[in-house]
Amino acid sequence: MSTNVAEWGGAKSAARSRQILTLRGVTLLFGGVTAISDIDLDVAEGEIRAIIGPNGAGKSSLINVISGVYRPDRGTIAIGDTVFADVPGSRVARLGIARTYQNLALFKGLTVLENVETGRAATVSSTFIEQVIGIGRARREEADTRARSEAVVDALHLMSVRDRLVGTLPYGVQKRVELARALVSEPRLLLLDEPMAGMTAGEKQEMAGFVLAARDRFNASIVLIEHDIGVVMGLSDRIAVLDYGRKIADGTPDAVRADQRVIDAYLGVAHDDDIIEESHV
Numbered sequence: 001m002s003t004n005v006a007e008w009g010g011a012k013s014a015a016r017s018r019q020i021l022t023l024r025g026v027t028l029l030f031g032g033v034t035a036i037s038d039i040d041l042d043v044a045e046g047e048i049r050a051i052i053g054p055n056g057a058g059k060s061s062l063i064n065v066i067s068g069v070y071r072p073d074r075g076t077i078a079i080g081d082t083v084f085a086d087v088p089g090s091r092v093a094r095l096g097i098a099r100t101y102q103n104l105a106l107f108k109g110l111t112v113l114e115n116v117e118t119g120r121a122a123t124v125s126s127t128f129i130e131q132v133i134g135i136g137r138a139r140r141e142e143a144d145t146r147a148r149s150e151a152v153v154d155a156l157h158l159m160s161v162r163d164r165l166v167g168t169l170p171y172g173v174q175k176r177v178e179l180a181r182a183l184v185s186e187p188r189l190l191l192l193d194e195p196m197a198g199m200t201a202g203e204k205q206e207m208a209g210f211v212l213a214a215r216d217r218f219n220a221s222i223v224l225i226e227h228d229i230g231v232v233m234g235l236s237d238r239i240a241v242l243d244y245g246r247k248i249a250d251g252t253p254d255a256v257r258a259d260q261r262v263i264d265a266y267l268g269v270a271h272d273d274d275i276i277e278e279s280h281v
């Protein structure tokens with residue numbers, strides 16, 4: 001279900017039109033578990049926007065709601081000017097959204113280039129028969145897919161492994177292939193779920209450079225989940241902090257770093273609820 005963001009009205013509508021993503025009051029429940037609760041989140045065009053928080057804080061749930069994997073129980077999600085109660089998963093690519101996954105989701109038996117090419121599947125408009133026969137529109141699209149995939153493979157420094165089977169490559173390189181596959185669809189919004197998980201410090205720095213390139217060379221606005229706070233602080237324009245499904249802080253890296261609620265969440269200071277529970281024991 002979608003409506004137009006203009007229906008929200010008000011003097012700030014011009015500013016809103018520069019928003020690539022706008023969440024209002026988004027809540028997601030799993031039975032008795034509140035995974036995310038009443039979340040507002042704005043992502044401006046060209047922004048690198050991090051979402052951080054301790055384990056189980058709701059970060060992946062949020063990305064899954066934005067990418068249409070989960071239907072929120074309450075709230076709205078606007079992609080550009082179009083407001084959804086739930087983002088239609090089947091239209092996500094056409095809406096200009098691409099994502100990577102916390103656990104690698106690549107075709108291990110295909111080459112790097114072939115994996116990247118699969119990222120353009122949603123943009124192909126030729127019919128199956130045209131593709132089988134290899135005529136006209138299908139042939140043009142195939143050439144276009146190849147050219148764009150090679151350009152992304154080159155930009156992400158994957159040329160030397162472009163014909164290698166993905167399953168034979170080091171983990172850090174596979175994560176980069178996943179980024180390339182997301183980028184080749186030319187998304188306006190790129191969702192990265194822990195793109196640096198399991199990497200060495202050097203690989204993380206390298207990946208941070210490629211995330212910047214995704215924004216600066218490929219014009220993608222970026223929502224990034226990452227556990228390495230040092231990397232996040234250096235890479236992000238703004239950071240939203242989740243804790244127990246709620247947003248407890250949102251601002252520039254410097255503002256978030258100095259926020260007492262964030263410090264408490266990361267140092268594991270007992271929550272009020274915990275204290276009440278303990279006093280019952």
Ligand SMILES: Nc1ncnc2c1ncn2[C@@H]1O[C@H](COP(=O)(O)OP(=O)(O)OP(=O)(O)O)[C@@H](O)[C@H]1O
Nearest residue numbers: 030033034035053054055056057058059060061062
């Ligand atoms: N499919 C599911 N079914 C039931 N509960 C779920 C499901 N997915 C997540 N949850 C619960 O929702 C809450 C938020 O989980 P989520 O995975 O979004 O957190 P996270 O911040 O991404 O954690 P992590 O950093 O460990 O990946 C947790 O309590 C989790 O147990």
